[in-house]
Amino acid sequence: MLNILHIEDNEGDIILTEQAFKLIDTKTKIEFVKNGAEGMDYLKKRGDYKSSSTPDLILLDINMPLMDGKEVLINIKNDQELRKIPVIMLTTSASEKDIEFCYDNGANAYIPKAIDFSEFMVSIEKIEGFWLKYNLFPTVNPN
Amino acid sequence: MNSLSTVFELSDDYLFVANAEGKLTNLSSSIYRKLNLSKADLLNKHFLDLMNPDDAVSIHNNIQTLQDGVDHFNVVSSAKNKEGRTIFIEWNINRDTDSKDILGIGRDVSTKLNEVRSEREKLESLITHTPAAVAMLDNDIRYIIHSKRWLTDYGLGDIDIIGKSHYEVFPDIPQRWKDDHQNCLKGNILVNPQDHWQRDDGTDVYIAYEIRPWYNSNGTVGGIIFYTQVITDYIETQKELEAKVTELRRSNLDLxxxxxxxxxxxxxxxxxxxxxxxxxxxxxxPQLDSxxxxxxxxxxxxxxxxxxxxxNLLNYSRVGRLESDLKMADIESMVQSQISEHQLMIQDTAATVDYSELPDNLLCVPSQLEMVFHNLINNALKFNKSSKPKVHVSYEETKTDHVFRVEDNGIGISKDNINKIFLAFRRLHKTEYPGTGIGLALCKKIIERHKGHINVASSENGSIFTFTISKSLTE
Structure with missing residues (x-):
């Protein structure tokens, strides 16, 4: 089973991702945290997230309160263990600077959020299809 | 003796002999013939009486030098002729070393002097009426001559400054300028296209100037000449303009x-x-009705x-933001990818989109230039009622620009509308064709950012959009 962590502050996007995964009828387990700081707590199993399971894949928004996606990305990719987890940027920003920044700092993919749901479903389906069916994940031990 | 008296009789020059005390002992007849004098009056008088009393002091000083051992001197003095006109005589005064007699030979130099004087007057008039602030000064930076504009441009009114020191006329001349003047007296030429002068009364004056030394006939520096132009108005206008441009740029950026x-x-x-x-x-x-x-x-x-x-609006606003960098781009593959992007539309309308040789290495902002091709190809296909729509992209280069052309056989643009098409949100076919009205405005903005221009020629047989990309862009 594929474990995904979606770090996303927008309630609407959380519902959309949740529904999209539900509709493509996958066995993927998806967890949501609402900002970058919580995301890091989750990954480092701190505070409320002591019993969290390490995700196979991270979906990461850029514009978020407390700690934005760029900082989360830097933190993950500078961590000896967490850096092995593929990070997919899922964002509204199509700015060349943002794209360049994320790849510079080790993002594994950069996918813009779609305006219409059917298109969004297609991208989720492809993400899920590729990473679940074809990709082999490393073993990650955050502690 | 005889021959001497013949010379004295016939000479056109003025000759005299005086004894050691200067008393006249013999005079040529030309003096009586041409000057307003009589022989009886002059014999035994001092030879100075032949000359203008106004010149007496300087002549007297010269006579002193004769006594000190110098054997001759020259002097010019005026006299009246028989007709009452003033003439000028250049006297060559010699002392005979043996007899100590004084021999004078005078020649009428009026014509020569008048020529020199007339030349001088011409030059003076030229300087006086020069429509620029010009002044000539001596070694002590005192005025010799100046143009009328010198007085008006520097607000001096109608005063007489000839002979006055420049520093007396302008007490607020900065020391650095005084140093410049001394520097110039050493033979240097100073040029300054724009200098600022903060006057003592608080006013700001801007001047463009050239200061040159002028030379005496013996090659020594006689003083300096100022060629100046007060450019305060010009500078102020320029400053205002710059402020307006900055303001405009800022408000554009705000927008x-x-x-x-x-x-x-x-x-x-x-x-x-x-x-x-x-x-x-x-x-x-499934739970809702139709x-x-x-x-x-x-x-x-x-x-x-x-x-x-x-x-589209985001794209339009981004073009003005300095987010994009110039890069080398392959235009052929850029156009090719735009054709692929329009494949569905091309198939649906049975259109052909082709191109002749396009550059594979052109400096531009590729993502922006691609938007231009996208919009132009899209429009060419969209605004087309032909049974076989055709779009052709071509290229040529001039010395300064890359020139691209996108031609179609579409519906064309009417004369009334041709000037409106590059304005944002101007849609000519609101109901018939979908669109946002930003496409061509975006193209124009992008092309202008590439220091180029875009225009269109159109008829009922189609349109030709031509745009240029400057070759002067640098990475």
């Missing part, structure tokens, strides 16, 4: 910033409206249209 923020922030809620309308349809569609589904479809369609509008 772009506003468009960027507005469209960016509009995108988020719109994305939610679009997505959730669709999710609603997918999840609750009218409810139709309403949802309208919502989805409107959200899509608005999304397109916003994304």
């Amino acid at each position: 772009e910033q506003f468009a960027y923020v507005a469209s960016h922030d509009l995108q988020e809620p719109l994305r939610m409206i679009g997505n959730f309308s669709e999710l609603l349809k997918i999840q609750y569609g 009218r409810a589904l139709e309403y949802i479809d309208i919502s989805i369609g409107s959200a899509k249209k608005m999304k397109e509008l916003i994304s």
